[in-house]
Amino acid sequence: MSSESLATSGCKKKLYAARPKTAPQQIDTKRTQRIRRAEACDPPSLERQVRQLLADKISGNQVGIWLLAAEHLRLGSWDLLCAWAQASGQTIWPRMALHLVHEAALCVNGVRKDRSLTQKGFELVNGLPFVPTDFAIHQLLASHSVAEAQALQVALGKIRRASGHFQGRLLGIDPHRIKSSTKRQMRRHRFDANQQALKMSQCFFCLDLDSSQPLCFTLASAARTVTQATPELLHLSRQILNPRPDQTPLVVADSEHHSIELLDAVHLDTPFELLVPMRSPKPDPDALLPERFQPRWAGYATAKEAFHPQKSRSLEPYYRFIQRSGERPEDYEYDCFLATADRNEVEALALHYPQRWRVEEFFKFNQALGWHRTGTLNLNIRYGQMTMALLAQAAIHQMRQRLGQPFSHWDATHLAREIFGSLEGDIRVKDDTILVTFYNAPQAQQLRQHYENLPGKLRQEGIEPIVPWLYGFQLDFRFR
Numbered sequence: 466m467s468s469e470s471l472a473t474s475g476c477k478k479k480l481y482a483a484r485p486k487t488a489p490q491q492i493d494t495k496r497t498q499r500i501r502r503a504e505a506c507d508p509p510s511l512e513r514q515v516r517q518l519l520a521d522k523i524s525g526n527q528v529g530i531w532l533l534a535a536e537h538l539r540l541g542s543w544d545l546l547c548a549w550a551q552a553s554g555q556t557i558w559p560r561m562a563l564h565l566v567h568e569a570a571l572c573v574n575g576v577r578k579d580r581s582l583t584q585k586g587f588e589l590v591n592g593l594p595f596v597p598t599d600f601a602i603h604q605l606l607a608s609h610s611v612a613e614a615q616a617l618q619v620a621l622g623k624i625r626r627a628s629g630h631f632q633g634r635l636l637g638i639d640p641h642r643i644k645s646s647t648k649r650q651m652r653r654h655r656f657d658a659n660q661q662a663l664k665m666s667q668c669f670f671c672l673d674l675d676s677s678q679p680l681c682f683t684l685a686s687a688a689r690t691v692t693q694a695t696p697e698l699l700h701l702s703r704q705i706l707n708p709r710p711d712q713t714p715l716v717v718a719d720s721e722h723h724s725i726e727l728l729d730a731v732h733l734d735t736p737f738e739l740l741v742p743m744r745s746p747k748p749d750p751d752a753l754l755p756e757r758f759q760p761r762w763a764g765y766a767t768a769k770e771a772f773h774p775q776k777s778r779s780l781e782p783y784y785r786f787i788q789r790s791g792e793r794p795e796d797y798e799y800d801c802f803l804a805t806a807d808r809n810e811v812e813a814l815a816l817h818y819p820q821r822w823r824v825e826e827f828f829k830f831n832q833a834l835g836w837h838r839t840g841t842l843n844l845n846i847r848y849g850q851m852t853m854a855l856l857a858q859a860a861i862h863q864m865r866q867r868l869g870q871p872f873s874h875w876d877a878t879h880l881a882r883e884i885f886g887s888l889e890g891d892i893r894v895k896d897d898t899i900l901v902t903f904y905n906a907p908q909a910q911q912l913r914q915h916y917e918n919l920p921g922k923l924r925q926e927g928i929e930p931i932v933p934w935l936y937g938f939q940l941d942f943r944f945r
Contacts, residue, residue: 492557494595496583504595508555512936514594519894519938525586528890530567531901532912534590534932534940535919536860536867541624542566543933545856549609549617554933557593561605562853563934564591569854570861572833572881586892592934603841606849611684614848615701618681618855622705625859631673631680633706635817636716636737638698639824640691641668641682641832643839651842652687666839668851669694670827671702674717674820677827678862679855680705684844692724699735708736713806715813717821720744723803729778732805740813743785743801752787753799761811764792769810772803786810833877834858867915871908883907898939899932909944916942 492506504510537543542563543554550558567590573582582588583596597605626633642654642665653662667689670682681701685694699716708714713736720742731739758766766789771782786802788810802814828836835854841847861880865873875883890903898920906912915922920930920939930939 490557493598493601495598496595501598502595506557508557511557511560511592511594512555515589515592515936518589518594519892519899523586523589523892524890525584526889527571527582527585527587527886528892528901528903529884529886529888529906530570530587531590531892531940532864532884532916532942533567533570533857533860534935535916535923536863537563538923538928538930538932539863539926540628540856540860542856542860545617545620545624548620549613549852550605551613558605560592560934561597561602564588564593564597565602565850565853566857566860567591567885569834569857570877570881571886572878586890589892592936603846606846607843609845609849611845611848614845614852615681615683617852619701619704621856621859622680622701625678626705628863630859630862631676631678633673633680633702633708633714634712635674635820636680636702636714637672637674637821637824638695638716638718638722639670639672639821640694640721641670641828641836642666643668643837645687645839645842647842649842654687666842666847667694668836669698670824671698671716672824672827674817674823677823679827679858682851682855684847684851686842686844691721692727695722695727696730696734699731699737703735703737710736712736713738715740715808715817717741717818719821725774725777728774728783728803728805732779732781732783738804738806738808740786740802740804740818743803745801748785748787748799748801752785753789758787758789761815764790765815767810767814769807774803784808784810786814788814830876831858833881834861868908868911872911894938897937898941899935900941900943902943902945904945906944912942913944917944 490505490507491503494502494504496502543559546559546562547554550562552558567587588594588596625631645664645666647664651664654665655662665687667685667687668682669685671680672678673680681698683694683698683701706714716731716737717740723741723744728739731737752768752770757768759768760766768787770785772785773782784804784807786804788800789797791797802818804813834857835851839847861877872880888903888906890901892899892901894900903909903912919941923930931937932940
């Protein structure tokens with residue numbers, strides 16, 4: 466063969482490189498419990514496969530998760546996920562993030578070899594024709610930073626405040642520690658002297674105590690102390706609330722937060738006031754003189770005094786609140802609190818501080834969404850996963866508020882078991898609308914009142930009913 470024919474042949478073999486279409490991207494997917502398969506995930510392939518599934522119709526018992534799609538439209542979740550993923554709405558990345566949100570709502574932390582979420586009506590609600598594997602999800606989360614997850618929390622918090630989910634006048638902060646089985650060398654924690662020290666994963670939450678709704682959270686290694694982690698948590702809360710100069714939200718915390726360094730940081734660097742119990746509960750005898758106390762009601766009296774802690778950077782005094790319980794001197798019990806600003810001590814101690822226990826109620830009610838166990842200790846991955854759970858909690862809260870009782874009293878596990886993960890139904894398309902039909906749903910009349918004729922209801926609320934991650938379809942529900 467001549468050199469000219471060889472050159473011509475070589476050029477012909479590379480003509481494919483000039484084609485406008487590139488080879489489709491692929492992602493590892495979990496088809497069944499035992500079958501894994503690489504699937505095309507470029508935008509045209511995704512849309513083609515989703516439309517084919519809708520044309521084929523789907524029947525399954527995880528159709529209840531579709532109810533959250535309506536709340537995502539009201540909340541604006543899709544724009545938040547696209548911003549976090551830094552990708553357009555046609556790509557797979559925000560859809561995989563939505564998969565994480567709905568996985569949290571089902572109280573399922575990852576796809577494991579002993580179960581599968583595919584072929585039950587779950588994958589399609591995310592705008593995907595398949596369920597990505599754990600490794601694919603891990604790669605997505607690993608590609609994003611802690612700062613990006615925090616930015617998503619701030620944006621979500623601002624939307625929730627504007628939607629009336631919370632007002633931000635009374636806040637509670639609390640460390641939430643989760644036992645870890647990691648083999649890493651790390652600091653251990655113990656809750657009392659008689660308990661064995663254990664490896665813990667640390668997260669720190671800030672909640673609005675009037676509504677029991679979370680504003681934000683931070684994560685840290687086990688070596689980070691409460692004093693070191695709290696300023697970052699309050700910085701995120703400040704970005705969300707952006708309080709006016711005449712507004713001073715009160716933050717209540719437990720005795721673990723009693724640190725002069727932390728009190729100074731809150732008083733000097735933030736617009737918040739802090740109220741914490743003092744670690745040494747009994748003050749000097751002069752502070753306990755009977756004439757210092759003012760009786761409030763039977764068996765309860767209070768005292769207030771300016772207090773200058775040693776080594777404090779503040780030029781202004783703090784205030785020590787002392788409450789006395791008991792009718793007879795031999796029965797008196799004292800509790801001391803330290804506040805960074807002067808305020809009504811009876812209101813602070815008898816009304817505001819007891820509401821701090823709503824933090825524990827919140828964890829008991831919602832921790833199954835993804836805050837009760839820990840996997841990897843890579844902070845950026847954990848931040849991403851737990852922030853998606855925060856978005857799921859916001860959508861579920863909207864749904865609870867809309868439906869009322871008994872749904873408003875069901876915890877996350879109960880909702881996942883009775884609604885999101887067990888409702889029988891089918892999914893089909895009629896014209897430009899995806900119809901989701903439920904069979905024998907609990908409290909069907911309540912559900913029908915809020916979700917039947919959904920496009921019309923959304924338009925009345927000023928919301929565009931087109932679902933952006935479902936390729937321009939509208940969504941409606943029927944109950945049989």
